[in-house]
Amino acid sequence: MTGNDVRAKFLTYMEKRGHALIPSSSLVPENDPTTLFTGSGMQPLIPFLMGESHPMGTRLMDSQRCFRAEDIEEVGDNRHTTFFEMLGNWSLGDYFKDEQISWMFEFLIDELGLNPEKLYITAFIGDKVNKVPKDTESAELWKQLFHKKQIVAEVADMNTEEEASQRGMKAGERIFYYNAKKNWWSRSGGPEKMPVGEIGGPDTEMFYDFGLPHDKKYGEFCHPNCDCGRFMEIGNNVFIEYVKNEDGAFKKLPKRNVDFGGGLERIAAAVNDNADVFEVDLLKNIIERLELLSGKKYFDYPLAFRIIADHIRGAVFMISDGVYPSNTEQGYFTRRLLRRAVRYADTLEVPNGELKVLAKTVIDIFKDHYVQIAERESDIIESIFAEEIQFRKTLEQGLKEFNKVALKLTIPVKKVNGKVVSDSSKKPTQQKFITGESAFNLFTTYGFPIELTIEIAKERGMTVALDEFKTCMDKHRELSRTSSEQKFKGGLADHGNRVVMYHTATHLLLAGLRKELGDSVHQAGSNITNERLRFDFTYDEKVTDDILKKVEEYVNTAIRNDLPVAIETLSKIDAENDPTIEGSFWNKYPDQVKVYTIKNSQGEICSRELCGGPHVENTSAMQGTFKIIKEESSSRGVRRIKAILD
Numbered sequence: 070m071t072g073n074d075v076r077a078k079f080l081t082y083m084e085k086r087g088h089a090l091i092p093s094s095s096l097v098p099e100n101d102p103t104t105l106f107t108g109s110g111m112q113p114l115i116p117f118l119m120g121e122s123h124p125m126g127t128r129l130m131d132s133q134r135c136f137r138a139e140d141i142e143e144v145g146d147n148r149h150t151t152f153f154e155m156l157g158n159w160s161l162g163d164y165f166k167d168e169q170i171s172w173m174f175e176f177l178i179d180e181l182g183l184n185p186e187k188l189y190i191t192a193f194i195g196d197k198v199n200k201v202p203k204d205t206e207s208a209e210l211w212k213q214l215f216h217k218k219q220i221v222a223e224v225a226d227m228n229t230e231e232e233a234s235q236r237g238m239k240a241g242e243r244i245f246y247y248n249a250k251k252n253w254w255s256r257s258g259g260p261e262k263m264p265v266g267e268i269g270g271p272d273t274e275m276f277y278d279f280g281l282p283h284d285k286k287y288g289e290f291c292h293p294n295c296d297c298g299r300f301m302e303i304g305n306n307v308f309i310e311y312v313k314n315e316d317g318a319f320k321k322l323p324k325r326n327v328d329f330g331g332g333l334e335r336i337a338a339a340v341n342d343n344a345d346v347f348e349v350d351l352l353k354n355i356i357e358r359l360e361l362l363s364g365k366k367y368f369d370y371p372l373a374f375r376i377i378a379d380h381i382r383g384a385v386f387m388i389s390d391g392v393y394p395s396n397t398e399q400g401y402f403t404r405r406l407l408r409r410a411v412r413y414a415d416t417l418e419v420p421n422g423e424l425k426v427l428a429k430t431v432i433d434i435f436k437d438h439y440v441q442i443a444e445r446e447s448d449i450i451e452s453i454f455a456e457e458i459q460f461r462k463t464l465e466q467g468l469k470e471f472n473k474v475a476l477k478l479t480i481p482v483k484k485v486n487g488k489v490v491s492d493s494s495k496k497p498t499q500q501k502f503i504t505g506e507s508a509f510n511l512f513t514t515y516g517f518p519i520e521l522t523i524e525i526a527k528e529r530g531m532t533v534a535l536d537e538f539k540t541c542m543d544k545h546r547e548l549s550r551t552s553s554e555q556k557f558k559g560g561l562a563d564h565g566n567r568v569v570m571y572h573t574a575t576h577l578l579l580a581g582l583r584k585e586l587g588d589s590v591h592q593a594g595s596n597i598t599n600e601r602l603r604f605d606f607t608y609d610e611k612v613t614d615d616i617l618k619k620v621e622e623y624v625n626t627a628i629r630n631d632l633p634v635a636i637e638t639l640s641k642i643d644a645e646n647d648p649t650i651e652g653s654f655w656n657k658y659p660d661q662v663k664v665y666t667i668k669n670s671q672g673e674i675c676s677r678e679l680c681g682g683p684h685v686e687n688t689s690a691m692q693g694t695f696k697i698i699k700e701e702s703s704s705r706g707v708r709r710i711k712a713i714l715d
Contacts, residue, residue: 070181070341071349071350072334072350072351073350073437075181075336075337076156076333078176078180078181079176079331080130080156082180083130083158084130086128088128088129088158089126089129089130089660090130091125091129093131093132093133093134094107094112094133094134095390096134096135096136097391097399097594105398106136107133107134107135107136108135109133109155109330110131110133111157111328114157114328115256117159117161118268119268120324122161124661124662125660127160127163128158128163129158130157130158132333132438133155134152135152135154135155136386136402137151138151141405144380145372147345147346147375148298148335148338148344148345150334150379151406153333153334154332154351155330156329156330157328157329157330158327158329159327159328162324163327166206166308166327167210170210171210171214173306173329174211174214177275178218181336183277183339183340184342185218186220187279187280187339188275188278189245189276189300190208190222190243190244190245190274190275191227191244191245191273191293191294192207192208192245192247193246193247193253193271193272194226194246194252196248196249196259196260196261200318200319201311204246204252204271204308207273208246211243211244215243220243221241222241222244223241223242224242224246225238225239225242225245227246227292228247228248230247230250230251230288230292230294230295231288233247234287234288234290234291235288235289236290237289238290238292245292245293249261251274252271252273252274253271253272255268255270256269265315266312267312267313268309269309269313270307270309270310272305272306273305273306274304274306275302275303275305275331276293276300276302277300277301277338278300279299279301279339279342279344281298281344283295284297284298301335301338301344302335303332303335303336304329304330304332306327307327307328307329307330309328310325333351347367347371347374347375350434351435352379354434355378355430355431356374359374359427362419362426362427363414365417365418370416372413373416373417374417376409376410377410377414377417377427380406380409381406381407381428381453382431383406384407384428384453385449385453387399387402387403388403388452389441390441393452404456407424407453407460408456408460408518410424411460411461412518412521421461424453425454428450432449463515467511468525470511470514470515471511471525474503474511475500475503475526501530501531501532502526502533503526503533504534505533505534505539505540505541506538508535508537508541519533519538567599567600568597569683569684570690571597571598571601573634573688573691574691574695574712574714575595575604576665576667576678576684577624577667577675577695578602578624578710578712579592579678580651580678581624582612583651584623585620585623586608586612586616589607589608590606591606591607591651592604592605603710604711605703605708606707606708608706609706611700611702611708612700612708612710617700621695621697623675625694625695627667627669627676627688628689628695630669630670630688631687632668632669632670632675632689633667633686633687634684634685635666636665636666636684637666638661639662639664640660641660651677652679664679665677691714693713694714694715695714696715697710697711697712698711698712698713
């Protein structure tokens with residue numbers, strides 16, 4: 070069964086049960102300061118799980134494209150990918166555990182044909198400290214469903230992974246309780262980490278048993294959450310039923326929510342009873358094309374094939390969402406994907422410049438479901454080709470620097486009167502190692518992958534001080550993480566008054582830019598805090614100071630004139646066909662959309678834009694004078710403005 074088959078079956082199954090299809094959101098989250106990329110199907114639904122009503126109703130479904138940058142180094146085994154699709158369905162105060170668990174069992178077993186003997190379940194063991202009970206209800210529901218298939222499903226306490234690996238699984242056991250580390254969801258972690266007002270709840274996860282032999286390096290005995298490869302998590306039902314009160318106690322929510330997330334490639338792998346997700350057509354078709362380009366076979370070079378296939382697919386989707394290769398922010402990860410792909414393509418002797426062929430393969434696989442990648446095909450292929458050519462020049466420079474490092478000599482020394490001095494009686498020798506600092510400099514300054522440094526060093530009889538390199542990298546990552554808490558925030562930092570003022574100001578800013586520069590100008594991204602706004606827009610040239618002054622005055626006139634901000638809900642089709650409405654990222658919005666309109670006293674439109682975020686009710690609430698403090702290039706064809714309300 071293909072990945073496209075699995076996706077279609079899931080959406081059809083949920084549609085028959087009253088779920089409305091919502092579009093996949095962009096890989097770059099809007100109005101979410103907590104993360105750099107959309108890394109789960111749940112992420113775009115957070116406002117609605119927190120209580121906001123959704124225009125499509127209380128039963129929703131989708132297939133959300135996701136990217137997890139932290140998994141880049143993990144790619145190479147049979148299950149990790151950076152880009153993936155997450156099948157999802159949600160109940161917003163509608164159905165709860167009974168329906169969700171029975172539907173998941175029926176979908177996996179009866180619709181997809183999974184062998185129920187290979188399905189294993191985990192549930193939440195409870196939290197005595199925070200007085201959150203054991204989720205016996207979920208376990209009992211699963212037990213009854215297995216019983217109907219004449220399958221024994223005993224329940225056992227595992228608690229932690231360490232305890233589970235020491236205990237092992239007993240005959241007849243199929244449902245296992247783990248602690249909050251494995252079977253609890255909230256945005257902040259386990260119950261003890263949740264702030265007052267945060268929502269969360271237990272989850273119950275589904276694992277498929279591929280029957281592979283257990284590797285004892287992961288513990289004495291195997292269990293569903295073991296990392297040895299025998300079991301693979303294919304889905305997760307989250308039951309959001311608690312809120313943390315002022316006194317620290319957990320109270321049941323009046324409207325309980327359900328969130329299901331299932332990895333499309335992983336479910337397809339289970340359906341095909343093959344633990345290698347790269348054998349699913351969504352990746353296998355890329356690998357088959359790579360076999361033709363390289364003249365080599367996947368099973369002879371699985372690591373290189375997996376990395377290239379995953380990274381090219383991820384880069385295609387990143388660029389389709391406007392994330393071009395660069396040295397900063399999200400673009401850094403697009404560049405990193407492509408440069409690793411080039412490196413491993415070289416090990417397979419893929420001809421230079423041919424990664425664009427793999428990009429075309431990715432587009433052909435996904436274009437029917439993700440229309441935007443077909444629409445941007447030429448841009449995607451051109452960007453990937455350009456990055457490959459540029460990186461080959463970088464590799465040349467890096468190799469020259471490597472040679473300088475490798476040719477350094479170790480000067481013999483001796484002690485004279487307690488001091489260390491050079492020993493001229495002995496000849497200098499060529500050093501036999503590359504310091505960690507040198508390897509780190511090759512990586513950060515010249516883009517030289519550590520794998521390449523290790524390989525070339527080995528060819529020359531040298532070693533690399535990997536522990537020292539790791540120390541340098543850890544320091545670098547910590548600095549990057551601390552910096553990214555501010556630097557990588559996307560959308561709105563919060564919904565405070567100043568942030569809301571700036572959000573409305575971005576609408577007026579865009580309207581002013583379109584008035585002065587033309588209707589080809591569209592939003593390309595934003596970042597708003599309570600101190601300033603940052604706004605990206607499509608334009609090929611530097612905006613002159615005269616134009617910027619006119620745009621400033623356009624916004625300030627609206628602020629001074631005390632104009633109401635009106636909101637209306639329209640069908641997306643009507644909104645797209647209305648020439649007065651400006652909108653970006655149309656594909657991420659549901660069939661019913663919100664439109665915010667600002668008109669002057671003569672009834673003329675000052676701003677009319679599609680949006681899903683909060684706004685002031687009147688422009689007079691935007692306290693201060695709007696000032697543009699910087700205009701600069703953001704990426705190819707995109708300019709960036711930073712502005713304040715002074």
